Amino acid sequence: MRRIYDSQALKRDDDVFTPRERDDAPEPAAMRSVPGESLSRLLVPTWLRYRALTVTVETPESSYPAGTDVPVKVTLRNTFPFPISVRTRTPRLWTWHVDGAAEASRVPESLPDEERVYTFDRGERKQFLRRWTGLFKVSETEWEPADPGEYTLGAYIDVADADGKGLAAETTVRIEPE
Template sequence: MRRIYESEALHRDDEEQFTPNQRRSETPFQAMPSVNTTALSRRLLPNWLRNRAVSVSVSTPREEFPLGTTIPFRVTMANALPVPVTFRTRSPILWTWDIDGETKATRTQIREPPDEPGEFRFERGERKRFKRRWKQLFRVSASEWTPAEPGEYTIGAGLNVDNAVQRGLYDQTTVRVSDA
């Protein structure tokens, strides 16, 4: 495109409606370079303020489910501040969910997450929603699952950070599985 404009191959006329206008030689005003808000959040916001700014909640459509049915749940994370907030996570897995303390309803270690840290970023006022389902099964090996017994189970979710419960970055709800 630049060659066409420099070669004057186009007919230019300011008065004719469907021809391009004369090209201005001065450069237009350029926007300011963007600010690295992740680094700014880490340097300016104290940890206690970051922890209070982001809320985590877990919800289910009902409290009681028949045995053998899938239990849907929603995890909502919201940043209440008008500035971006960034959390350094333990691994590239930014958040986790669990059933009665068993991560992803797994009673065995299938694979280790990488040791490198990750970053979970919330834009100003951002709300993140995640939908997951628990099929009332617990994984006991790479290829074996056991069904859940009737009773009460706690579904929890939180950011993958150290001391997420104490920092207020974790929530849980209780559901009841009945024989119907």
């Protein structure tokens, strides 16, 4: 290509479709954008930020035989056409639970009291796939199987009173005896 331009073969004064030489005019600088967290914090009231987010929990079946893994799909979605961010109580942004046991663990865990910001772009949907093995963690090295019966699988964004703010969801599955 360089030979063509060096030979002046493309330069014609009477043709309007010949390529032009670049002007030395400066190109426009990139538009600066406001971070979603700042925009959300400054312009959107906290109660409206909570209303913008939805949480859903789904399982493919409502009943599983004992010893079978239960796939869980958690979907977090911003329903508004602008970015939304919420502050979480701990570094864990969201979590799932089985009958109130976080991540199917009955061993208490201690998380630092550090706030984090969970940001969603406009209309963004975040999906997470988890698998409950039908076991509960009862110590650092021991797991026990769940008895046959109904169990509530849920998920929530880690804010104070997530259930009251609509940032939690649950579904029920039944573990059938073998």
